[in-house]
Amino acid sequence: MDPINESVEIEGVIIQPLKQIADKCGPVLHMLRNDSRLFKQFGEVYFSEIYSGLVKAWKRHKKQSQNLVVPLGEIRLVIYDDRPNSNTHGKIVQYKLGRPKNYRLIHIPPMLWYGFQGIGDQTSMIANCTDLSHDPEEMESLSADTIQIPYQWKTLK
């Protein structure tokens, strides 16, 4: 199985580098298995495309955990920790995810704010395998330019 690295940057965020298995017809890319420590239960798997330079932010889930990979293109993922009792309260961390250099899974536990920006030349795609299926009741949103989160998305275009 692919090895798992804890992220020490934000409490509860876990990063797992993933295999890209070469094949003359096209590579096979790992994402998530039922024997992974990052797998708890299956909620839903879906994709989100993000056009080059554009931003989808901010979101926070009260109950649902995210398991994100970027099998197409590249994104900048930004996570903000404003959980009052977190050891990393107040931290903002940027992660690059994508192909081929940063092909890895990132596990985001509930109650963290996150958003992402397409930074590839073309459209990028995020795959998300959650532990609960979609429920708008457990989700919160803020606009990308909110003053509640001390981060400024850079316009790329």
Add this chain to the structure above:
Amino acid sequence: MDPINESVEIEGVIIQPLKQIADKCGPVLHMLRNDSRLFKQFGEVYFSEIYSGLVKAWKRHKKQSQNLVVPLGEIRLVIYDDRPNSNTHGKIVQYKLGRPKNYRLIHIPPMLWYGFQGIGDQTSMIANCTDLSHDPEEMESLSADTIQIPYQWKTLK
């Protein structure tokens, strides 16, 4: 939830058209939820890229079911039923899967031979959410040009 259509062409194969939800930053694409009739249990989710015109074939799983979607590009999926007790024994069926017109999930039960060819101009990508994690012991392969399967892959390039 996205509606489900039974495929009457091969016994046990099920097709589900999936939503592509428009968004000004990039669409969200459904794949599979835990409350779908197509979801039994979670084994593994992974991706397989296929270069334009090339073929990955043939494979058969003794135990594992496949749930395939094509979130990037387009493929021709071919399924061959040589199960002795099947009502559709001997049938070969071609399915187009991909974006934007044929974005749908196809469920392939065990013991069916299948293979696919990239028919988009660019690289295509298959996502597969299986009910058992990868186990080479339960998998069989035949070469694309085997005479055991009455299908000839067309060279596109």
